[in-house]
Amino acid sequence: MKKISILFVLLAIGFTAHAQKISFGFKGGLNSSWVTGDESDGVTPRIGVHLGVMSEFSLSEKFSLQPELVYSQQGAQQDVAFISQGMTIAETELKARHNYLNLPILAKYYVAKNFSIEAGPQIGFLLSAEQEGNGVEVDAKSALKNIDFAASLGVSYKFDSGLNFSARYNAGLSNVNDIDGVDDKNYNGVLQISIGYFLK
Numbered sequence: 001m002k003k004i005s006i007l008f009v010l011l012a013i014g015f016t017a018h019a020q021k022i023s024f025g026f027k028g029g030l031n032s033s034w035v036t037g038d039e040s041d042g043v044t045p046r047i048g049v050h051l052g053v054m055s056e057f058s059l060s061e062k063f064s065l066q067p068e069l070v071y072s073q074q075g076a077q078q079d080v081a082f083i084s085q086g087m088t089i090a091e092t093e094l095k096a097r098h099n100y101l102n103l104p105i106l107a108k109y110y111v112a113k114n115f116s117i118e119a120g121p122q123i124g125f126l127l128s129a130e131q132e133g134n135g136v137e138v139d140a141k142s143a144l145k146n147i148d149f150a151a152s153l154g155v156s157y158k159f160d161s162g163l164n165f166s167a168r169y170n171a172g173l174s175n176v177n178d179i180d181g182v183d184d185k186n187y188n189g190v191l192q193i194s195i196g197y198f199l200k
Helices: 004-016
Strands: 021-037 043-058 065-086 089-113 117-131 136-139 147-159 164-172 188-200
Touching: 004 164, 021 164, 043 089, 043 117, 065 117, 065 188, 089 147, 147 188
Parallel strands: 021 065
Antiparallel strands: 021 043, 021 188, 043 065, 065 089, 089 117, 117 136, 117 147, 147 164, 164 188
8 A cells, every 4th residue: 555655655656747837726515426236225415624745746737636635524324224023123324425535637628718637547645434323432543545546537627717626536446345244335425515716
């Protein structure tokens, strides 16, 4: 995992060396996150926020690289039924709150003036994880992997003033479960709507 993290950093440094213009900024917005995969029936999104910083390295008039460092509230909600001898004896809503520090590195292509499509890899570092059900809250960080990989795809519009709006989907590529003896595989999914500003 450390080698992969270093590769992300070296990739950003390599592109920086060829950048024609560098801009720095900050961003924030809303998340709609969920979990897909095994035993994910009845999952509904968790609404959260994301906050972070970003930079854009212009490589040409059409192409640029945008690395970011973003705090992201993720997770999901799920209605869980407890069944005994074929009968439902209890139901509860399980809330999973997983918070990550994400590092996406996006390639941007400007299809028109100020309007771009963006895509690239993302590595996420789990900061905390809690699960709540029936009024009981437990620390679930030990049940999840500390590193999460995703592919990001989105669009953005940057005004000449530096104001920036974007929409992005982060599709999880790695199984987040880390429980001995459990074979279920689950993946993060996050839809983000952001507003940001690039400093002049």
